[in-house]
Amino acid sequence: MTDTAVPANAASMPGAQPPLPPEALAEQIRRALEDDALSTSISYGLLTVDVAPAAFGRAARLCKTSEALAFDFFDFLCGVDAGEDGFFVVVHLYSTTRRHHVQLRMLAPGGRDEPVAPSITSVYGGANWSEREAYDMYGITFTDHPGLLPRMLTVENFEGWPLRKDFLLMTREVKPWPGAKEPEERKDHAGEEGGPERPAATGVGDASGPSTAGAGSGMDKAEAAKAKAERAKAKAAEMRAKKATERAAAQQAAAGSSVEGEAAAAAATTDQEPGRTEPDRTEPDSTEPDSTEPDSTEPDSTEPDGAAAIADTDIAKDAAAGAVQGDVAAGAPGDSPTSDQPIDNPEHEAVAAEGGAPTASGAPGVEAEGRHGGAEVQSGERPAADTPGMTSDRPGHAAEGLQATAPAPQDGPGGATAAAAKVTRTDEPGGADVPVRPAPGSENAPVATDPQAPGQDSGTATEVAQDAAPIDAGGTDAADRSAAPDTRTDPEASDSPETGAGVQPDQRDLDRRAGEDKP
Amino acid sequence: MTDTIGSMTTMGGGGVIPGAPGESLLVEVRDEGQLSTQDMTLNIGPQHPATHGVLRVVIDLDGEKIVRAQPVIGYMHRGFEKLAEARDYRQIIALVNRHDWLSAFNNEVGVALAVERMMELEVPERASWIRVLMCEWGRVLNHLMFVGSFGLELGAITPVFFAFREREDIQHMMESATGGRLHFTYCRVGGLKEDLPRGFLRASEQLVRIVRGRLQEYRDLLLDNEIFIARTKGIGPLSTAVAFDYGVTGPTLQATGVAEDARVTEPYMVYDRLHVPVPTGTTGDSYDRFSVLLGRIDASLDVIEQVHGRIPPGPVNVKLPKIVKAPEGETYVRTEAPLGQLGYYLVSDGKKNPWRLKMRTPSFYNISVLPRLLEGALLSDMIAILGSVFFVVGDVDR
Numbered sequence: 001m002t003d004t005a006v007p008a009n010a011a012s013m014p015g016a017q018p019p020l021p022p023e024a025l026a027e028q029i030r031r032a033l034e035d036d037a038l039s040t041s042i043s044y045g046l047l048t049v050d051v052a053p054a055a056f057g058r059a060a061r062l063c064k065t066s067e068a069l070a071f072d073f074f075d076f077l078c079g080v081d082a083g084e085d086g087f088f089v090v091v092h093l094y095s096t097t098r099r100h101h102v103q104l105r106m107l108a109p110g111g112r113d114e115p116v117a118p119s120i121t122s123v124y125g126g127a128n129w130s131e132r133e134a135y136d137m138y139g140i141t142f143t144d145h146p147g148l149l150p151r152m153l154t155v156e157n158f159e160g161w162p163l164r165k166d167f168l169l170m171t172r173e174v175k176p177w178p179g180a181k182e183p184e185e186r187k188d189h190a191g192e193e194g195g196p197e198r199p200a201a202t203g204v205g206d207a208s209g210p211s212t213a214g215a216g217s218g219m220d221k222a223e224a225a226k227a228k229a230e231r232a233k234a235k236a237a238e239m240r241a242k243k244a245t246e247r248a249a250a251q252q253a254a255a256g257s258s259v260e261g262e263a264a265a266a267a268a269t270t271d272q273e274p275g276r277t278e279p280d281r282t283e284p285d286s287t288e289p290d291s292t293e294p295d296s297t298e299p300d301s302t303e304p305d306g307a308a309a310i311a312d313t314d315i316a317k318d319a320a321a322g323a324v325q326g327d328v329a330a331g332a333p334g335d336s337p338t339s340d341q342p343i344d345n346p347e348h349e350a351v352a353a354e355g356g357a358p359t360a361s362g363a364p365g366v367e368a369e370g371r372h373g374g375a376e377v378q379s380g381e382r383p384a385a386d387t388p389g390m391t392s393d394r395p396g397h398a399a400e401g402l403q404a405t406a407p408a409p410q411d412g413p414g415g416a417t418a419a420a421a422k423v424t425r426t427d428e429p430g431g432a433d434v435p436v437r438p439a440p441g442s443e444n445a446p447v448a449t450d451p452q453a454p455g456q457d458s459g460t461a462t463e464v465a466q467d468a469a470p471i472d473a474g475g476t477d478a479a480d481r482s483a484a485p486d487t488r489t490d491p492e493a494s495d496s497p498e499t500g501a502g503v504q505p506d507q508r509d510l511d512r513r514a515g516e517d518k519p
Numbered sequence: 520m521t522d523t524i525g526s527m528t529t530m531g532g533g534g535v536i537p538g539a540p541g542e543s544l545l546v547e548v549r550d551e552g553q554l555s556t557q558d559m560t561l562n563i564g565p566q567h568p569a570t571h572g573v574l575r576v577v578i579d580l581d582g583e584k585i586v587r588a589q590p591v592i593g594y595m596h597r598g599f600e601k602l603a604e605a606r607d608y609r610q611i612i613a614l615v616n617r618h619d620w621l622s623a624f625n626n627e628v629g630v631a632l633a634v635e636r637m638m639e640l641e642v643p644e645r646a647s648w649i650r651v652l653m654c655e656w657g658r659v660l661n662h663l664m665f666v667g668s669f670g671l672e673l674g675a676i677t678p679v680f681f682a683f684r685e686r687e688d689i690q691h692m693m694e695s696a697t698g699g700r701l702h703f704t705y706c707r708v709g710g711l712k713e714d715l716p717r718g719f720l721r722a723s724e725q726l727v728r729i730v731r732g733r734l735q736e737y738r739d740l741l742l743d744n745e746i747f748i749a750r751t752k753g754i755g756p757l758s759t760a761v762a763f764d765y766g767v768t769g770p771t772l773q774a775t776g777v778a779e780d781a782r783v784t785e786p787y788m789v790y791d792r793l794h795v796p797v798p799t800g801t802t803g804d805s806y807d808r809f810s811v812l813l814g815r816i817d818a819s820l821d822v823i824e825q826v827h828g829r830i831p832p833g834p835v836n837v838k839l840p841k842i843v844k845a846p847e848g849e850t851y852v853r854t855e856a857p858l859g860q861l862g863y864y865l866v867s868d869g870k871k872n873p874w875r876l877k878m879r880t881p882s883f884y885n886i887s888v889l890p891r892l893l894e895g896a897l898l899s900d901m902i903a904i905l906g907s908v909f910f911v912v913g914d915v916d917r
Contacts, residue, residue, distance in 0.1 A: 044850035048849070096779050129883065153916060
């Protein structure tokens with residue numbers, strides 16, 4: 001393996017001369033090139049000869065024609081970013097008769113602004129395309145080249161020199177790697193990612209050049225994403241205010257035990273759900289929600305009118321009583337006509353968007369998976385209170401965790417109701433064939449009587465999951481995520497009339513009002 | 520029609536009758552009887568089947584003769600060299616098996632060798648031997664593809680069916696070990712992803728026999744085919760000096776009569792302990808290039824047979840740190856990929872991403888000699904030349 005570094009094995013070839021060791025070759029080249037060779041170095045078996053820029057063509061010709069060197073084979077030529085010094089041009093030559101290899105290196109004069117190098121196309125024909133490529137990638141101009149244009153690998157009106165270190169890889173700038181790549185990197189990976197790693201290379205380069213423009217547009221993108229998140233946040237705040245009044249109304253209605261009241265209560269309690277969606281913690285921009293809205297992470301304790309208040313209502317008591325009888329669950333959500341369509345709930349999306357940065361493309365999660373998650377909950381495999389940890393680390397799995405807990409929001413506003421849910425679940429092994437049956441905790445019983453509400457649950461929960469899962473802007477790194485058909489991505493785009501009207505008629509007005517705030 | 524041409528020739532000095540029917544079809548006859556024709560520029564590609572993807576060749580024609588040919592590349596440039604600078608070495612292995620998608624494993628090995636050399640990592644013997652085995656099967660896979668496609672381009676449809684029959688068997692076997700059919704990602708820095716599955720070597724032995732037995736079918740179908748000979752013999756000859764000058768490698772170089780093969784001249788892995796036959800041609804024309812290609816399949820099967828039974832027991836990878844970092848410095852690893860010399864020039868600043876990873880791909884340099892090959896050829900021979908300079912567009916554009 002490592003013996004490849006020393007090409008001594010070539011001697012095994014019959015009739016072949018043993019190639020010179022790099023040290024001897026360096027000596028020979030120094031003698032041949034005389035003053036043109038500035039220095040020689042050997043790195044991992046690779047002999048590098050630094051050549052004065054003015055003598056580069058002469059040195060290449062000498063390497064080719066000299067009897068002792070006989071570098072007849074043109075291997076390749078390319079540019080290398082040399083930080084603030086500018087750019088190297090390296091040429092690799094090989095001798096098929098003597099079996100030795102050399103790298104001629106030259107620091108192109110002109111720094112980062114106008115790197116210029118002499119062309120060696122007249123010496124080695126293969127250098128023609130190589131130099132065109134180096135021009136394309138680094139903007140190094142080769143004098144006496146038969147024609148560097150049209151641009152070879154990029155499009156003709158491409159701006160910038162892609163392989164320069166100050167040309168940023170935009171997918172990584174707009175959206176850093178969404179997860180932790182290495183176990184110990186979790187904390188610092190966001191800062192480390194992207195951009196020139198040698199500080200020297202950062203500030204230098206053509207300030208007027210297109211690379212700067214590229215960076216600028218990247219900033220715009222990030223700015224836009226941030227603004228979008230702000231808007232979503234504002235909307236979410238409005239939603240919360242509305243939610244509080246709604247809950248009060250629900251309690252009032254529940255006292256009357258009317259069906260409408262139950263539905264309203266169901267809506268109110270499911271409103272708790274998105275509050276529990278943990279924003280993606282690995283997202284650098286989304287740290288604020290954790291600190292500013294503690295209720296988003298801790299649904300039980302910080303909700304003032306949480307557990308006790310709701311557990312005390314008549315409806316909760318009714319629900320707890322009705323659940324064990326087993327007949328309330330007759331209207332399985334899978335049977336409801338609307339349940340196979342995800343039902344939009346702008347509020348949920350808004351809260352989710354508040355947590356994670358808004359994304360430009362799809363995310364895993366369809367309502368079928370949501371129902372599947374519900375079944376899991378029912379079978380008791382997944383504890384009810386697992387959400388925050390589930391969603392924080394692996395964005396791809398955030399969806400899974402949310403789906404699992406979404407249809408069973410029993411621990412939303414109250415620890416007491418969560419306990420009740422647990423008890424009833426263990427008591428009821430027979431309900432496994434029902435796709436989503438909300439765990440019969442206190443406030444979920446009305447959900448079971450109203451077939452629409454669970455459908456809403458599963459649908460919205462998946463949407464929340466969709467929005468919570470960050471998406472790689474480049475799309476190239478999403479391979480490890482489960483790819484599900486993307487239904488809708490934009491929180492604003494989702495207030496379609498039929499679904500929105502089905503859930504909460506006045507929410508769409510709210511949404512519209514929130515939309516008016518947008519610039 | 521006959522009348523007009525007749526009347527034109529009687530005019531002696533040439534010229535056309537103004538306003539005559541079919542005026543635009545008339546041509547001027549000069550003194551030597553040579554027809555003077557209008558120059559014409561013809562675009563072949565980027566969606567021409569003979570270009571195997573998206574290569575475009577702009578051809579200036581004088582009649583049927585190619586005056587000037589200019590390949591236009593970059594339609595499939597995916598910025599692999601830039602992407603590699605934002606990836607760690609594990610990820611790069613998955614990246615590089617995509618530039619030449621017909622020789623995925625051979626590409627992976629190149630990167631792994633470069634990183635291992637810089638880390639001064641001793642790769643387990645067993646891993647090296649298995650790597651050789653997989654490299655050679657990858658080579659057979661690649662060459663079979665071109666055997667089929669070249670025949671197809673020249674109008675023979677049978678070879679491609681035959682080739683895919685073998686390819687399917689080989690891919691099936693490779694899949695059993697790697698889990699992939701095209702992008703194996705089986706190589707790792709320091710060894711391999713995992714050991715061979717039970718029964719792999721037996722399947723491999725069996726396949727060698729099958730493929731070798733069927734190689735004769737290709738020779739019968741193509742090399743001994745009168746039409747094939749007429750279309751390829753003496754077409755697009757290349758001299759060794761020009762090939763060296765342009766960095767042409769692989770079957771295209773070997774067809775010129777040079778046994779230059781990195782497996783032999785600068786052996787890596789355990790190639791120094793194997794006998795690698797290097798078939799060569801004489802004139803470097805299309806026929807030679809193709810027969811060298813077929814010969815290389817045979818040679819690879821030879822090597823595979825040598826590897827069988829010599830794979831020592833032991834581990835197939837070494838324990839690596841959680842983050843693989845190549846120390847500061849630079850190195851250049853050249854390997855013999857199926858299409859020619861594949862080199863990875865790796866410059867590291869000691870971080871987990873390379874500072875620079877130049878992919879010296881064989882197709883890029885093999886294609887760069889096309890202007891020289893096509894100049895002076897007839898347009899109808901273009902396909903025979905283009906198809907015999909074996910290349911993959913992804914390998915050209917990266």
